[in-house]
Amino acid sequence: MADVATPRRRPRRRTAEGGRRLHSAGSAVVVSLGGLFIAMLLNAPGLHKSATIQPQGWKRDAALAVTGPLESVSGALLLDRPRRAIKAVLGRSEDDEIDTTVVVAPAPDEPAVDDTPAVPPKREKFSPKRKLRLWIAGDSLVVVPGESLLRAAAESRAIASVGKIDGRIATGLERPDVFNWFTHIREEMRSKKPGAVVLLFGGNDDHGFMTGLPEGKEIGSFGSQSWQAEYRRRVAGIMDTIARSGAFVVWIGLPISRDAAQTQRYDTINAIVQQEAAKRPGRAAYLDTYFFFAGEDGGFAEYIADDTGRLVKMRAEDGVHFERPAGDLIAEKVLEQLEERYDLTSWRKSS
């Protein structure tokens, strides 16, 4: 009998701790790719929203070109249902919705608010027994001054926050698709009924890409007349929404930033807000922050010397956001604005 060669055996599977099998690199690539692809289908509504709210540019275009069809396929195969179910259980069904409706009050060339009194209203009194209800909202820039304001408010004892600081990263008035402040402010004014509102917007609005435009309307680049007119309409609309609820708004202006070109763009936004606030005495006030944070040469300064000569870090490393001492300074000025409009201290004398 002829010798029969021993049949070649596959190498034994190698295992690691706990008896788990080791797999080939090809398997790692296939599982990763397959897992990611199925996950993209399952998460398609969220991915499409993430693509939509990106800054304008080729990355957004490319992302939309991929996630748009992906969302259609996911919807057709009902693969978006599990995600919607999880969102519903968490009470966050609206997370994946893209709402670009900009509902604002009449255009600024019309009377802003019919019932706006010609003279500022009387200073209303507040005390620890009857506190002024305060709501703080805006983009990420509002968070640090908002925290300072809440601390100062707690010390004043005549002001109560109606809730958390509503500071939303990467949002603004240009892009309701990222976050619709117009709808949100209306709802919050209705549900929380604040007496005073502190806003800071514009940190992400210094470019020309605006969504939520009226049907058929087109606007020019950032700072153009048409851009300014639309931005003005939005700012005025928010001020009027707040005024109609009987509240007073303090709108914090954008600070000087490390980037000189950005500072110039911020100036454009600040000018619009300042002009609109000036049209609404007793209903809105604008707080100019530019010179709080300019250095001795008038330019950007991350550190500023205080009255005692101590160097204080005012601005974050990104050259835009605030540090705590800057927040405290803004809070102090906002409180002064609120004091002008409301009587927040006379209770101390009577108590």
Add this chain to the structure above:
Amino acid sequence: MLFPTATFSIFFMVVLALSWLLMPRGERWRPFMILASFVFYAGWDWRFCFLLAFSVVWNQVFAIALHSRGEERTRKLLLAGALTGNLGLLAYFKYYDFFVTSTNNLFAFVGVDVPLEARSIILPVGISFFTFMGIAYVVDVYRRDFEPVGFGTFAAYLSFFPHLVAGPIVRPGELIPQFSSPRDPRYVDTSRAFFLIGTGLFMKVVVANYLAANIVDEVFGAPNQHSSLEVLVGIYAYAVQIYADFFGYTNMAIGIALLLGFTFPQNFDAPYSATSITDFWRRWHMTLSRWLRDYLYIPLGGNRGSSLFTYRNLMLTMLIGGLWHGAGWTFIAWGGIHGTALVAERWWRGRPGFVERPWTTGRRAWHRFVTFQVVCIAWIFFRSDSFADAWDVIVRLFTAWGEPSPLVTGGVLAAIAVGIGSQYVPRRLPLAIMARFSRLPVPAQAAVLSLALLVTHAMGPEGVAPFIYFQF
């Protein structure tokens, strides 16, 4: 480029496939991985790629010089030069403004004007991590524990993107030998890799972000607006948040490296189950603890002297460890609290006649509880921007009991419970899950992975919050 983003996913899929294709040919794999890592790093700020390149060249030049010299005096001088370069980078980019403001404010206190100006220097992401790895390389070569490797291998080691921006701090002896020979493409620990990536994503995207947004930022932002209960839960929540954030990042880093065929050391071992601060530091950021022990504590003299000498070394190590985390006095205070606790434990155990009692369930639970409270007190300083802010938190902790606590919700308590509970999961459970996963056919593995990504993505907030340790 953050790990839990679509951009990174695309980047990684390309790198994963190409890395395995090029793996058999090291001369091609190394330049490819260096390029991939620099592309990854350029995602933050391309200008800092020059800094990373400088660190590679500086450490390699000194390592080769150290290896080729015999006389001890020259070698010491060379080591001092290498360390000066590394620490100089850190000093300039991380501590310059801190030094200037501290000096200025100290002199302003006594009425003297110091002509030093802060420079608003941008901190390059990951500088503390790759600088420490560079120091480890030259010191190991100086000690003759390690021989310098080729430029390409060292560059691949220092810039390897899975550990580049927030660790773990991988020692030369742990990773460079893996770069010296091709990884075997037949045996990749994929189930562990996917498990680590999945759990890491969940801890970061769901647990850490949820706690940050729903209680931690609120409480530490304006403590006097919140009740004592909210402040207490907020402190515990921060303890869980920072653990979930850093543990999550590390898990992802280790899992990503595993898929590429490389093994990183463990960085966490259930730190909140520690029974003492000494035990805590064996379990928390383990790669940093080992680095501090081997490259700082032992060179300072370690415990090779009197008790007081050992206490001094412990304290110095922890103070410097605190400063490593951030250029601020609150970080130094954080290190000081841990250093004091370590000294106190060492003194307690070193008393004449001290006998370690056997552990009982109750005694172990009590020690764990007390240790966790000390760790949490230290976290207050770590999280606060200033001593005044930390003091506000501490005062509020005792002065507002009985006030409404709307931030203490079921969701917040559940997230804290997940974070703390994860410390007590029996070791056999994840092993069993990984073993079960590894036996699934490939399509089923992909399906399980996609379900994990679905849950994490759906439960997480919109957008991606940066990792806490990126700022260090």
